[in-house]
Amino acid sequence: MSNFLKDSLKNAPPYIPGEQLTGVIKLNTNESPYSPSPKAIAAIEKETNKLMRYPQVDANDTRKALARRLNIKPENVFVGNGSDEVLRLCFQAYLEFGSKAAWSTPTYSLYEILAGFAGAKIIDVRRRDDFTVDIEALAKAGADLTIIASPNSPTGTLTPLNEIDELASKVKLLLVDEAYADFAGITASKLIDKRKNLIVARSLSKSYSLAGLRVGFAVADNSIIDDFMLLKDSYNVSRIANAAAEAALDDTAYFETIRTRILSTRRRLEEGLSKRGWKVFESGANFVFAVPPDRDGGAVYKRLLEKKILVRWFGNDPRTAVGVRITVGTDEEISRLLEVIGE
Numbered sequence: 001m002s003n004f005l006k007d008s009l010k011n012a013p014p015y016i017p018g019e020q021l022t023g024v025i026k027l028n029t030n031e032s033p034y035s036p037s038p039k040a041i042a043a044i045e046k047e048t049n050k051l052m053r054y055p056q057v058d059a060n061d062t063r064k065a066l067a068r069r070l071n072i073k074p075e076n077v078f079v080g081n082g083s084d085e086v087l088r089l090c091f092q093a094y095l096e097f098g099s100k101a102a103w104s105t106p107t108y109s110l111y112e113i114l115a116g117f118a119g120a121k122i123i124d125v126r127r128r129d130d131f132t133v134d135i136e137a138l139a140k141a142g143a144d145l146t147i148i149a150s151p152n153s154p155t156g157t158l159t160p161l162n163e164i165d166e167l168a169s170k171v172k173l174l175l176v177d178e179a180y181a182d183f184a185g186i187t188a189s190k191l192i193d194k195r196k197n198l199i200v201a202r203s204l205s206k207s208y209s210l211a212g213l214r215v216g217f218a219v220a221d222n223s224i225i226d227d228f229m230l231l232k233d234s235y236n237v238s239r240i241a242n243a244a245a246e247a248a249l250d251d252t253a254y255f256e257t258i259r260t261r262i263l264s265t266r267r268r269l270e271e272g273l274s275k276r277g278w279k280v281f282e283s284g285a286n287f288v289f290a291v292p293p294d295r296d297g298g299a300v301y302k303r304l305l306e307k308k309i310l311v312r313w314f315g316n317d318p319r320t321a322v323g324v325r326i327t328v329g330t331d332e333e334i335s336r337l338l339e340v341i342g343e
Contacts, residue, residue: 008097012116015109018312024305025336027327028312030153030180030287032209032262034330036244037254040210043247047240055239058229062242065249066217070189076219078228079245081236083179083203083216086228088114090175090199093227094145095120102143104133106320108153108177120144127319131155131281131289135163139170149177151184154314154325156283164188168195175199179216182207182259183266184284189219196221206286207259208248213241262286266328272338279323291323300324300341307340 001010018029035041059079067074080086087110095101097119103111104127115122123141127133133148148167150159168174168191176188178200189200200219205211215237218228237245248255270280270288277293292300301313301324311327314320328334 008119009117013113015113019310021310024308024310025329025333026310027329027333027337028310028325029211030206030285030327031211032206032258032286033328033333034209034258034261036209037248037251039251039254040208040244040248043243044240047243050239053239055235055237055242057235059237059242059245062215062217062237062245062249065246066219069249069252070187070219072189072192072219073222075222076192076225078218078220078225078232079237079242080216080218080228080232082205082214083177083201083218084110085232085236086199086201086216086218087111087175087177089228089231090145090201091115091118091120093231094173099145100141100143101145101147102138102141103147103149104138106131106152106154106314106317107147107149111147127152127155127157131157133157133159133163135159135167139167143171145173145175146171147175147177149179150188151178151180151284153180153285153287154312154320155281155289156180156285156287157281158184158186158284161186161188161191165191165195168198171197173197173199175201177201179203180206180285180287182255183263183286192220196223199224204245204248208245208255209258210241210244210248213238213244215241215245262328265331265334268331269326269328269334269338272334273341276338276341278341287325287327289320289323289325295322297321297323304337304340309337309340 062079063077066077091114095118099120101115101120102123104125125138181187204215279291281289312325
């Protein structure tokens with residue numbers, strides 16, 4: 001790092017994403033194993049001869065498509081460069097040096113990174129042994145920004161809507177990270193008219209197979225959406241990403257086909273692991289968190305990698321080090337995984 005970096009960032013840890021390896025069965029970063037909608041691919045091809053022009057400033061085509069999909073108004077939608085941009089804007093807009101941010105670990109590690117960038121104080125209200133959230137304790141933290149991931153990563157845990165509603169009624173500002181919500185079938189988006197202090201962050205990376213295009217969005221009261229519009233980059237969503245996202249959102253038949261297939265494979269993965277003596281935590285996402293009989297997640301990670309199967313091991317926390325997170329791949333990939341585990 002340079003000598004010019006401000007002091008508050010010199011010891012900031014970088015975000016470490018899942019490994020990007022080739023030549024392996026890749027079950028570590030919760031990507032969809034299936035191609036995007038053919039209509040999205042066609043939209044990309046059609047857009048390529050327009051790349052000399054800037055994209056829409058507010059990704060309005062995707063914004064309207066999301067409004068249609070969620071049955072809300074376009075002014076309640078913000079489209080970003082992945083849902084990570086939504087998270088970053090929340091920290092930038094609503095936290096100052098010394099502000100308090102609260103969430104429950106284990107959860108998405110990017111929150112801690114962004115809090116460090118903002119100079120915010122972190123309040124960790126640890127999850128229960130079954131990885132559910134103590135809503136009452138989290139509310140009592142008295143944070144300026146409270147975050148809850150549902151379904152949670154890396155555990156897949158879903159927080160019921162009535163608990164999210166209760167939490168929103170008791171905190172200053174609540175951000176619900178719903179990157180995997182399409183696999184759970186429920187969303188806090190329906191609460192935004194009732195709770196003006198609620199922000200719901202979503203992604204098209206997982207359920208719409210668009211991870212490579214980086215399209216995420218926020219649903220919130222229009223006053224909060226105005227805050228995001230003020231702070232975002234001038235052209236934060238590319239022309240190709242905007243066109244593909246709109247087409248993918250409107251292709252509901254393809255979306256449902258892929259979603260149903262992934263959920264079916266998830267059930268087979270859960271059943272296969274359970275039959276082999278693993279403890280599998282209930283998941284509302286396109287992955288499962290599971291603990292092998294010997295509770296040595298690190299050894300499982302290494303043995304699977306030797307067999308060219310890549311899963312995710314979170315060894316920095318004793319609560320997650322005992323297991324591994326496994327993305328739901330194709331049926332063939334999961335069959336190979338279960339075969340190797342059976343060995």
